[in-house]
Amino acid sequence: MITIRHLRKEFPGVTPLKDVNAHIEKGEVISIIGPSGTGKSTLLRCLNRLETPTSGEILVDGENIMQPGIDLSRVRRKMGMVFQSFNLFSHKMVIENVMMAPMDLLGLPARQAYDEGMRLLELVGLAEKALRYPDELSGGQKQRVAIARTLAMKPEIVLFDEPTSALDPTMVGEVLAVIRNLAREGLTMMIVTHEMQFARDVSTRVFYMDGGEIYEDGPPEQIFDAPGRERTRVFVKRLKVFEREITSRQFDFIEINNAIEEFGRRQMLAPRDVQSIQMVFEELCVQTLLKVMGEPVALTFSAAASALDGRCEIIVTYGGASFDPFETNAQDLPVKLLSRRVLAHSHCYAESQNRLVLQLS
The missing domain is CATH 3.40.50.300 (P-loop containing nucleotide triphosphate hydrolases)
Structure with a gap:
């Protein structure tokens, strides 16, 4: 018509x-x-x-x-x-x-x-x-x-x-x-x-x-x-998003940790959700991914809180070879700690880019 x-x-x-x-x-x-x-x-x-x-x-x-x-x-x-x-x-x-x-x-x-x-x-x-x-x-x-x-x-x-x-x-x-x-x-x-x-x-x-x-x-x-x-x-999900890009192993960890806490306060997230986001950032990004990544460092961390139902989702993108820590490093302590706070996860790899999506419990 x-x-x-x-x-x-x-x-x-x-x-x-x-x-x-x-x-x-x-x-x-x-x-x-x-x-x-x-x-x-x-x-x-x-x-x-x-x-x-x-x-x-x-x-x-x-x-x-x-x-x-x-x-x-x-x-x-x-x-x-x-x-x-x-x-x-x-x-x-x-x-x-x-x-x-x-x-x-x-x-x-x-x-x-x-x-x-x-x-x-x-x-x-x-x-x-x-x-x-x-x-x-x-x-x-x-x-x-x-x-x-x-x-x-x-x-x-x-x-x-x-x-x-x-x-x-x-x-x-x-x-x-x-x-x-x-x-x-x-x-x-x-x-x-x-x-x-x-x-x-x-x-x-x-x-x-x-x-x-x-x-x-x-x-x-x-x-x-x-x-x-x-x-x-x-x-459509009415998401409020926190995002940081890491391009060096000498980044300011304290600043990002405090910024996550401030993001949680502004979005009125439950303290447990804020702690979960901080834990994912530390255990997944710092203790796991940065340790296996080569140079140059290229990692993006994004946390989203839905204004509709309060659910939290984290997306981490990183370069290098295909690598899903929940499969490859499932027995490592950082990943075990994460598993307690992650309800579901999915990993995809395309054009030399990993994309890991986590739904927090």
């Missing part, structure tokens, strides 16, 4: 979209996640030409909508958009808000627009509010009216720009429930959201955006359970 090629958008002093490429098929539900300021909303606004891209191509049903002289009204009728702010006309009743665009832009007779509007209000659970004014509704109800108004134009795809960000937490669920129902009906949707569980539940694909591009693209099971790239992993 949509093909995006090398899309770029520049503003004075900032470039939110640097090189975006994607294909969206009919019926897909794509959640767009990522840190603030990484171009998620700008991408949606470029897709329906509320923003004019600096360069690149956007093809909708094979038609390049960036070509000169394109009928933007026709393009936008294919792509409905639901904004963070509801943008309802406060002086018109709910049903009038839903009826306006089909009558003005599609030429629907008033009776037909009314009947279709009531059907859509029933779909979003608000038929009884048809004769109310927007100011009489809660935030969640206003957003559901905005969704009904968008659907009234019979779009082929609906773009949701953080549809719950302006809502009180108690109202988020009712809007997400409506979007879930639309997904079950096979409507094509792209949703910018910070609701990770919702993105996992409703999406067929997830775009993780970072650095002005789609950094990783895959099914929700991949993105949330087994992300293939490091920045995705850090984001």
Whole structure:
């Protein structure tokens, strides 16, 4: 349905979209996640030409909508958009808000627009509010009216720009429930959201955006359970990371040990977890790896604490020949000490680089 090629958008002093490429098929539900300021909303606004891209191509049903002289009204009728702010006309009743665009832009007779509007209000659970004014509704109800108004134009795809960000937490669920129902009906949707569980539940694909591009693209099971790239992993697991690179055997051990303790305090880790991280650093890196490594010394120690479940993970990368201390040196005292604090570990070797991942118990 949509093909995006090398899309770029520049503003004075900032470039939110640097090189975006994607294909969206009919019926897909794509959640767009990522840190603030990484171009998620700008991408949606470029897709329906509320923003004019600096360069690149956007093809909708094979038609390049960036070509000169394109009928933007026709393009936008294919792509409905639901904004963070509801943008309802406060002086018109709910049903009038839903009826306006089909009558003005599609030429629907008033009776037909009314009947279709009531059907859509029933779909979003608000038929009884048809004769109310927007100011009489809660935030969640206003957003559901905005969704009904968008659907009234019979779009082929609906773009949701953080549809719950302006809502009180108690109202988020009712809007997400409506979007879930639309997904079950096979409507094509792209949703910018910070609701990770919702993105996992409703999406067929997830775009993780970072650095002005789609950094990783895959099914929700991949993105949330087994992300293939490091920045995705850090984001979805809400990890707070401590990292040090060691390039000499004469490094400052005391400084790193104290820095681990400070990291633990800032992240409010349990004292046992802090001690485990310090133990892994000393017994694995200092007492084991540095003793078997040749020159030059190249070792990176990374400790991550999840803000979601408090779990700690340590990743150590080091050069040289393939070497897994838990296999090769399993009977050595340092490795035995580590085994008491390590719940699971995995080792891989590629391009002369060892990568050891430890899950702390």
